[in-house]
Protein backbone atom coordinates (compact mmCIF):
# COMPACT_ATOMS: atom_id res chain seq x y z
CA UNK A 70 0.00 0.00 0.00
CA UNK A 71 1.05 3.59 -0.39
CA UNK A 72 1.24 5.08 3.09
CA UNK A 73 1.80 8.75 3.95
CA UNK A 74 3.20 9.54 7.38
CA UNK A 75 2.72 13.19 8.34
CA UNK A 76 5.57 14.28 10.62
CA UNK A 77 9.00 12.58 10.55
CA UNK A 78 10.02 13.10 14.17
CA UNK A 79 10.41 10.50 16.91
CA UNK A 80 7.04 8.90 16.25
CA UNK A 81 6.63 9.46 12.52
CA UNK A 82 10.10 8.29 11.52
CA UNK A 83 9.86 5.24 13.77
CA UNK A 84 6.56 4.20 12.25
CA UNK A 85 7.92 4.98 8.76
CA UNK A 86 10.91 2.72 9.27
CA UNK A 87 8.73 -0.22 10.33
CA UNK A 88 6.00 0.39 7.74
CA UNK A 89 8.57 0.73 4.91
CA UNK A 90 9.49 -2.93 5.35
CA UNK A 91 6.02 -3.79 3.98
CA UNK A 92 4.59 -0.70 2.25
CA UNK A 93 5.58 2.24 0.11
CA UNK A 94 6.04 5.07 2.57
CA UNK A 95 6.07 8.80 1.89
CA UNK A 96 7.35 10.65 4.96
CA UNK A 97 5.98 14.18 4.87
CA UNK A 98 7.56 16.83 7.10
CA UNK A 99 7.53 20.63 6.96
CA UNK A 100 11.16 20.75 8.11
CA UNK A 101 13.21 20.87 4.89
CA UNK A 102 16.49 20.10 6.69
CA UNK A 103 15.11 16.88 8.17
CA UNK A 104 13.66 15.90 4.78
CA UNK A 105 16.98 16.50 2.98
CA UNK A 106 18.88 14.46 5.59
CA UNK A 107 16.40 11.61 5.47
CA UNK A 108 16.62 11.42 1.68
CA UNK A 109 20.39 11.05 2.09
CA UNK A 110 19.68 8.13 4.43
CA UNK A 111 20.61 9.96 7.62
CA UNK A 112 18.43 9.25 10.65
CA UNK A 113 17.97 11.94 13.32
CA UNK A 114 16.18 9.65 15.79
CA UNK A 115 17.64 7.30 18.40
CA UNK A 116 16.55 3.73 17.73
CA UNK A 117 16.21 4.19 13.96
CA UNK A 118 19.53 3.62 12.27
CA UNK A 119 20.68 5.39 9.13
CA UNK A 120 21.17 1.91 7.63
CA UNK A 121 17.45 1.21 8.11
CA UNK A 122 16.55 4.38 6.22
CA UNK A 123 19.09 3.69 3.46
CA UNK A 124 17.80 0.15 2.95
CA UNK A 125 14.22 1.40 2.60
CA UNK A 126 15.33 4.08 0.13
CA UNK A 127 17.30 1.56 -1.99
CA UNK A 128 14.31 -0.81 -1.94
CA UNK A 129 12.20 2.04 -3.31
CA UNK A 130 9.98 1.91 -0.22
CA UNK A 131 10.78 5.22 1.43
CA UNK A 132 10.96 8.83 0.42
CA UNK A 133 10.82 11.96 2.57
CA UNK A 134 9.20 15.10 1.23
CA UNK A 135 7.97 18.58 2.10
CA UNK A 136 5.79 18.63 -0.94
CA UNK A 137 2.13 17.94 -0.15
CA UNK A 138 1.21 16.63 -3.60
CA UNK A 139 3.45 13.61 -3.01
CA UNK A 140 0.93 12.14 -0.57
CA UNK A 141 -1.64 11.88 -3.38
CA UNK A 142 -2.70 8.28 -4.00
CA UNK A 143 -2.07 7.18 -0.39
CA UNK A 144 -4.47 4.58 0.93
CA UNK A 145 -3.39 5.16 4.51
CA UNK A 146 -2.34 8.41 6.15
CA UNK A 147 -0.83 8.45 9.63
CA UNK A 148 -0.67 11.73 11.56
CA UNK A 149 2.38 12.00 13.88
CA UNK A 150 2.82 15.71 14.58
CA UNK A 151 3.46 17.54 17.86
CA UNK A 152 0.60 18.18 20.28
CA UNK A 153 2.15 20.65 22.75
CA UNK A 154 0.62 22.98 25.32
CA UNK A 155 0.08 26.67 24.59
CA UNK A 156 1.27 29.52 26.82
CA UNK A 157 -1.68 28.88 29.19
CA UNK A 158 -0.76 25.15 29.38
CA UNK A 159 -3.87 24.26 27.34
CA UNK A 160 -3.91 21.79 24.37
CA UNK A 161 -2.44 23.33 21.24
CA UNK A 162 -3.76 21.57 18.12
CA UNK A 163 -2.23 23.95 15.56
CA UNK A 164 0.13 21.24 14.19
CA UNK A 165 -2.79 18.81 13.89
CA UNK A 166 -4.71 21.54 12.09
CA UNK A 167 -1.92 22.11 9.58
CA UNK A 168 -1.52 18.34 9.06
CA UNK A 169 -5.27 18.11 8.35
CA UNK A 170 -4.92 20.90 5.77
CA UNK A 171 -2.10 19.11 3.91
CA UNK A 172 -4.07 15.85 3.95
CA UNK A 173 -7.34 17.44 2.84
CA UNK A 174 -5.76 19.40 0.02
CA UNK A 175 -3.61 16.63 -1.41
CA UNK A 176 -5.32 13.25 -1.11
CA UNK A 177 -6.55 12.13 -4.51
CA UNK A 178 -9.00 9.50 -3.31
CA UNK A 179 -10.63 8.07 -0.20
CA UNK A 180 -8.14 6.99 2.45
CA UNK A 181 -7.93 5.70 6.00
CA UNK A 182 -6.65 8.51 8.22
CA UNK A 183 -5.11 7.34 11.51
CA UNK A 184 -4.04 9.67 14.28
CA UNK A 185 -1.01 8.62 16.34
CA UNK A 186 -0.42 12.03 17.92
CA UNK A 187 -1.39 12.11 21.57
CA UNK A 188 -4.52 14.14 22.26
CA UNK A 189 -7.70 14.25 24.34
CA UNK A 190 -10.65 11.87 23.89
CA UNK A 191 -12.79 13.09 21.00
CA UNK A 192 -9.91 14.44 18.88
CA UNK A 193 -10.38 12.13 15.90
CA UNK A 194 -14.19 12.37 15.95
CA UNK A 195 -14.75 16.01 16.85
CA UNK A 196 -11.60 17.72 15.59
CA UNK A 197 -9.62 15.84 12.93
CA UNK A 198 -12.55 14.56 10.88
CA UNK A 199 -14.43 17.90 10.79
CA UNK A 200 -11.18 19.80 10.07
CA UNK A 201 -10.33 17.56 7.11
CA UNK A 202 -13.89 17.86 5.82
CA UNK A 203 -13.63 21.66 6.19
CA UNK A 204 -10.36 21.93 4.24
CA UNK A 205 -11.18 19.26 1.68
CA UNK A 206 -11.93 20.51 -1.79
CA UNK A 207 -12.47 17.07 -3.27
CA UNK A 208 -14.92 15.84 -0.62
CA UNK A 209 -13.80 12.20 -0.46
CA UNK A 210 -15.43 9.98 2.16
CA UNK A 211 -12.36 9.13 4.24
CA UNK A 212 -12.29 6.63 7.09
CA UNK A 213 -10.87 7.69 10.47
CA UNK A 214 -9.16 5.82 13.29
CA UNK A 215 -6.88 6.27 16.26
CA UNK A 216 -3.88 4.23 17.31
CA UNK A 217 -1.95 6.07 20.01
CA UNK A 218 1.81 5.75 19.89
CA UNK A 219 3.69 4.15 22.78
CA UNK A 220 7.23 4.35 21.37
CA UNK A 221 9.91 5.05 24.00
CA UNK A 222 12.88 6.45 22.03
CA UNK A 223 16.17 4.80 22.90
CA UNK A 224 14.50 1.73 24.44
CA UNK A 225 15.72 -1.60 23.12
CA UNK A 226 13.47 -4.21 24.75
CA UNK A 227 10.17 -2.78 23.46
CA UNK A 228 9.63 -1.45 19.94
CA UNK A 229 6.93 -1.13 17.28
CA UNK A 230 6.87 -4.87 16.76
CA UNK A 231 6.43 -6.15 20.29
CA UNK A 232 4.70 -3.26 22.10
CA UNK A 233 0.93 -3.91 22.29
CA UNK A 234 -0.88 -1.30 20.20
CA UNK A 235 -4.39 0.02 20.94
CA UNK A 236 -6.65 0.91 18.04
CA UNK A 237 -10.25 1.79 17.17
CA UNK A 238 -11.97 3.34 14.17
CA UNK A 239 -14.95 5.61 13.85
CA UNK A 240 -16.63 2.84 11.83
CA UNK A 241 -16.24 -0.96 11.86
CA UNK A 242 -14.57 -0.70 8.46
CA UNK A 243 -12.02 1.81 9.73
CA UNK A 244 -11.31 -0.47 12.69
CA UNK A 245 -10.77 -3.47 10.41
CA UNK A 246 -8.52 -1.56 8.01
CA UNK A 247 -6.47 -0.17 10.92
CA UNK A 248 -5.97 -3.70 12.25
CA UNK A 249 -4.89 -4.92 8.78
CA UNK A 250 -2.40 -2.08 8.42
CA UNK A 251 -0.68 -2.42 11.80
CA UNK A 252 -0.74 -6.23 11.74
CA UNK A 253 1.80 -6.09 8.92
CA UNK A 254 4.45 -4.92 11.41
CA UNK A 255 2.99 -5.20 14.96
CA UNK A 256 2.63 -8.52 16.76
CA UNK A 257 0.14 -7.50 19.41
CA UNK A 258 -2.93 -5.43 18.52
CA UNK A 259 -5.57 -4.55 21.10
CA UNK A 260 -8.92 -3.42 19.74
CA UNK A 261 -11.03 -1.17 21.97
CA UNK A 262 -14.68 -0.24 21.57
CA UNK A 263 -14.21 3.41 20.55
CA UNK A 264 -11.51 5.88 19.55
CA UNK A 265 -12.25 7.78 22.76
CA UNK A 266 -11.21 4.77 24.88
CA UNK A 267 -7.89 4.52 23.00
CA UNK A 268 -7.29 8.27 23.32
CA UNK A 269 -8.14 8.25 27.04
CA UNK A 270 -5.98 5.16 27.71
CA UNK A 271 -2.94 6.85 26.18
CA UNK A 272 -3.42 9.95 28.32
CA UNK A 273 -3.97 7.89 31.44
CA UNK A 274 -0.81 5.83 30.89
CA UNK A 275 1.26 8.99 31.04
CA UNK A 276 -0.83 10.58 33.79
CA UNK A 277 -0.21 7.48 35.93
CA UNK A 278 3.52 8.05 35.55
CA UNK A 279 3.29 11.81 36.12
CA UNK A 280 1.34 11.40 39.38
CA UNK A 281 3.62 8.64 40.67
CA UNK A 282 6.76 10.59 39.82
CA UNK A 283 5.35 13.57 41.74
CA UNK A 284 4.49 11.32 44.68
CA UNK A 285 8.00 9.93 44.85
CA UNK A 286 9.48 13.42 44.47
CA UNK A 287 7.39 14.48 47.45
CA UNK A 288 8.66 11.42 49.34
CA UNK A 289 12.25 12.50 48.55
CA UNK A 290 11.57 15.85 50.23
CA UNK A 291 9.89 14.22 53.23
CA UNK A 292 12.72 11.69 53.56
CA UNK A 293 15.41 14.37 53.47
CA UNK A 294 13.60 16.34 56.18
CA UNK A 295 13.41 13.17 58.32
CA UNK A 296 17.01 12.11 57.64
CA UNK A 297 15.96 8.91 55.80
CA UNK A 298 17.56 7.65 52.57
CA UNK A 299 14.69 7.79 50.04
CA UNK A 300 16.24 5.34 47.59
CA UNK A 301 16.84 2.75 50.30
CA UNK A 302 13.22 3.24 51.40
CA UNK A 303 12.03 2.67 47.81
CA UNK A 304 14.23 -0.42 47.42
CA UNK A 305 12.80 -1.72 50.68
CA UNK A 306 9.19 -1.07 49.57
CA UNK A 307 10.05 -2.68 46.23
CA UNK A 308 10.66 -6.04 47.90
CA UNK A 309 6.89 -6.39 48.25
CA UNK A 310 6.00 -8.73 45.39
CA UNK A 311 2.54 -7.25 44.71
CA UNK A 312 0.67 -3.94 44.99
CA UNK A 313 3.74 -1.73 44.61
CA UNK A 314 5.45 -0.28 41.56
CA UNK A 315 8.75 1.52 42.00
CA UNK A 316 9.26 5.06 40.69
CA UNK A 317 12.44 7.05 41.33
CA UNK A 318 12.89 10.64 42.46
CA UNK A 319 14.38 13.09 39.98
CA UNK A 320 14.82 16.76 39.10
CA UNK A 321 11.34 16.69 37.55
CA UNK A 322 9.74 15.38 34.37
CA UNK A 323 10.74 16.10 30.78
CA UNK A 324 10.12 15.08 27.20
CA UNK A 325 6.96 15.54 25.25
CA UNK A 326 4.75 13.06 27.07
CA UNK A 327 4.81 13.22 30.86
CA UNK A 328 4.85 17.02 31.35
CA UNK A 329 2.25 17.56 28.62
CA UNK A 330 -0.24 14.70 28.20
CA UNK A 331 -1.80 14.90 31.69
CA UNK A 332 -2.74 18.52 31.00
CA UNK A 333 -4.69 17.32 27.93
CA UNK A 334 -6.66 15.05 30.27
CA UNK A 335 -7.10 17.83 32.85
CA UNK A 336 -8.38 20.21 30.18
CA UNK A 337 -10.96 17.82 28.78
CA UNK A 338 -11.99 16.91 32.34
CA UNK A 339 -12.53 20.57 33.20
CA UNK A 340 -14.67 21.07 30.11
CA UNK A 341 -16.76 18.10 31.28
CA UNK A 342 -17.16 19.74 34.72
CA UNK A 343 -14.65 17.56 36.63
CA UNK A 344 -11.61 19.02 38.37
CA UNK A 345 -8.45 16.93 37.80
CA UNK A 346 -6.97 17.66 41.22
CA UNK A 347 -4.28 14.94 41.18
CA UNK A 348 -2.97 16.05 37.80
CA UNK A 349 -2.75 19.68 38.87
CA UNK A 350 -1.00 18.89 42.14
CA UNK A 351 1.42 16.49 40.42
CA UNK A 352 2.31 19.23 37.93
CA UNK A 353 3.00 21.64 40.79
CA UNK A 354 5.22 19.16 42.66
CA UNK A 355 7.23 18.18 39.58
CA UNK A 356 7.65 21.76 38.37
CA UNK A 357 8.82 22.82 41.85
CA UNK A 358 11.59 20.17 42.06
CA UNK A 359 14.28 22.34 40.40
CA UNK A 360 13.61 25.14 42.91
CA UNK A 361 13.75 22.63 45.78
CA UNK A 362 17.07 21.23 44.48
CA UNK A 363 18.59 24.70 44.02
CA UNK A 364 17.57 25.48 47.62
CA UNK A 365 19.25 22.30 48.91
CA UNK A 366 22.44 23.08 46.99
CA UNK A 367 22.44 26.66 48.31
CA UNK A 368 21.97 25.49 51.91
CA UNK A 369 24.81 22.94 51.62
CA UNK A 370 27.11 25.67 50.27
CA UNK A 371 27.05 28.17 53.09
CA UNK A 372 23.59 29.57 52.31
CA UNK A 373 24.62 31.49 49.20
CA UNK A 374 25.35 30.67 45.56
CA UNK A 375 26.31 34.25 44.64
CA UNK A 376 29.22 34.17 42.18
CA UNK A 377 29.64 30.39 42.50
CA UNK A 378 30.42 28.42 39.32
CA UNK A 379 27.71 25.76 39.02
CA UNK A 380 27.89 23.08 36.34
CA UNK A 381 24.62 21.33 35.45
CA UNK A 382 25.53 17.83 34.24
CA UNK A 383 23.16 16.28 31.70
CA UNK A 384 20.52 18.56 30.15
CA UNK A 385 18.68 15.90 28.11
CA UNK A 386 15.46 14.93 29.84
CA UNK A 387 16.53 11.27 30.10
CA UNK A 388 19.72 9.21 29.80
CA UNK A 389 21.33 8.36 26.46
CA UNK A 390 19.08 10.52 24.27
CA UNK A 391 19.72 14.02 22.89
CA UNK A 392 16.15 15.20 23.53
CA UNK A 393 15.92 18.38 25.65
CA UNK A 394 12.19 19.03 25.26
CA UNK A 395 10.67 20.24 28.55
CA UNK A 396 13.87 19.21 30.34
CA UNK A 397 13.90 20.02 34.07
CA UNK A 398 17.51 21.18 33.53
CA UNK A 399 16.08 24.39 32.08
CA UNK A 400 14.11 25.25 35.23
CA UNK A 401 17.05 24.22 37.41
CA UNK A 402 19.43 26.55 35.54
CA UNK A 403 16.90 29.39 36.00
CA UNK A 404 16.53 28.62 39.70
CA UNK A 405 20.32 28.52 40.23
CA UNK A 406 20.79 31.79 38.33
CA UNK A 407 18.03 33.39 40.42
CA UNK A 408 20.16 32.54 43.47
CA UNK A 409 23.17 34.32 41.94
CA UNK A 410 25.11 31.33 40.56
CA UNK A 411 27.13 31.46 37.34
CA UNK A 412 25.71 28.45 35.54
CA UNK A 413 27.15 26.38 32.69
CA UNK A 414 26.12 22.93 31.49
CA UNK A 415 27.76 19.76 30.22
CA UNK A 416 26.08 17.18 28.00
CA UNK A 417 28.12 15.39 25.32
CA UNK A 418 25.02 13.61 23.99
CA UNK A 419 23.09 16.85 23.46
CA UNK A 420 26.21 18.72 22.23
CA UNK A 421 24.66 22.11 21.50
CA UNK A 422 21.59 23.62 23.15
CA UNK A 423 20.03 27.09 22.92
CA UNK A 424 22.86 28.10 20.57
CA UNK A 425 25.62 27.22 23.07
CA UNK A 426 28.01 24.26 23.18
CA UNK A 427 28.45 21.78 26.02
CA UNK A 428 31.03 23.05 28.59
CA UNK A 429 33.92 20.98 29.93
CA UNK A 430 33.17 18.56 32.74
CA UNK A 431 35.67 20.30 35.01
CA UNK A 432 36.56 23.44 36.91
CA UNK A 433 33.26 24.12 38.72
CA UNK A 434 32.62 24.97 42.38
CA UNK A 435 29.46 22.89 42.33
CA UNK A 436 28.09 20.24 39.97
CA UNK A 437 24.42 19.20 39.89
CA UNK A 438 23.59 16.01 37.98
CA UNK A 439 20.20 16.12 36.26
CA UNK A 440 20.74 13.28 33.75
CA UNK A 441 23.51 10.69 33.78
CA UNK A 442 24.31 9.36 30.30
CA UNK A 443 26.25 6.08 30.11
CA UNK A 444 29.11 7.82 28.25
CA UNK A 445 29.66 10.23 31.16
CA UNK A 446 31.67 8.48 33.85
CA UNK A 447 30.78 8.97 37.53
CA UNK A 448 34.46 9.43 38.46
CA UNK A 449 34.74 12.32 35.96
CA UNK A 450 31.60 13.93 37.41
CA UNK A 451 33.02 13.61 40.93
CA UNK A 452 36.26 15.26 39.77
CA UNK A 453 34.45 18.17 38.10
CA UNK A 454 33.72 20.04 41.37
CA UNK A 455 34.43 19.72 45.10
CA UNK A 456 30.67 19.50 45.78
CA UNK A 457 28.47 17.27 43.57
CA UNK A 458 24.71 16.97 44.05
CA UNK A 459 23.14 13.98 42.31
CA UNK A 460 19.42 13.85 41.43
CA UNK A 461 19.74 10.51 39.62
CA UNK A 462 20.99 8.15 42.33
CA UNK A 463 23.69 6.92 39.95
CA UNK A 464 26.73 8.92 41.06
CA UNK A 465 27.89 7.15 44.20
CA UNK A 466 29.85 9.46 46.49
CA UNK A 467 27.86 12.56 45.54
CA UNK A 468 25.30 14.25 47.80
CA UNK A 469 22.01 12.51 47.02
CA UNK A 470 18.56 13.98 46.43
Ligand SMILES: NC(=O)c1ccc[n+]([C@@H]2O[C@H](COP(=O)([O-])OP(=O)(O)OC[C@H]3O[C@@H](n4cnc5c(N)ncnc54)[C@H](O)[C@@H]3O)[C@@H](O)[C@H]2O)c1
Nearest residue numbers: 076077078079080098099100149150152167168186187218
Ligand atom coordinates in the same frame (compact mmCIF):
# COMPACT_ATOMS: atom_id res chain seq x y z
N1 LIG B 1 8.40 11.12 21.34
C1 LIG B 1 7.75 10.19 22.00
O1 LIG B 1 8.36 9.44 22.75
C2 LIG B 1 6.26 10.01 21.84
C3 LIG B 1 5.69 8.82 22.34
C4 LIG B 1 4.33 8.62 22.16
C5 LIG B 1 3.56 9.61 21.58
N2 LIG B 1 4.12 10.77 21.13
C6 LIG B 1 3.25 11.74 20.49
O2 LIG B 1 3.47 11.71 19.08
C7 LIG B 1 3.30 13.01 18.51
C8 LIG B 1 4.55 13.40 17.75
O3 LIG B 1 5.60 13.47 18.68
P1 LIG B 1 7.13 13.38 18.22
O4 LIG B 1 7.89 13.07 19.47
O5 LIG B 1 7.26 12.49 17.05
O6 LIG B 1 7.40 14.88 17.77
P2 LIG B 1 8.70 15.46 17.00
O7 LIG B 1 8.79 16.87 17.37
O8 LIG B 1 9.86 14.54 17.21
O9 LIG B 1 8.31 15.33 15.47
C9 LIG B 1 7.23 15.98 14.90
C10 LIG B 1 7.58 16.29 13.46
O10 LIG B 1 6.41 16.82 12.85
C11 LIG B 1 6.80 17.84 11.97
N3 LIG B 1 5.60 18.65 11.69
C12 LIG B 1 4.99 19.56 12.44
N4 LIG B 1 3.87 20.00 11.84
C13 LIG B 1 3.79 19.33 10.68
C14 LIG B 1 2.86 19.32 9.62
N5 LIG B 1 1.77 20.07 9.63
N6 LIG B 1 3.10 18.52 8.57
C15 LIG B 1 4.19 17.73 8.55
N7 LIG B 1 5.10 17.69 9.53
C16 LIG B 1 4.89 18.48 10.58
C17 LIG B 1 7.93 18.53 12.66
O11 LIG B 1 8.75 19.22 11.74
C18 LIG B 1 8.66 17.36 13.31
O12 LIG B 1 9.70 16.84 12.49
C19 LIG B 1 2.95 13.92 19.67
O13 LIG B 1 1.56 14.00 19.79
C20 LIG B 1 3.53 13.18 20.86
O14 LIG B 1 2.85 13.48 22.05
C21 LIG B 1 5.46 10.97 21.25
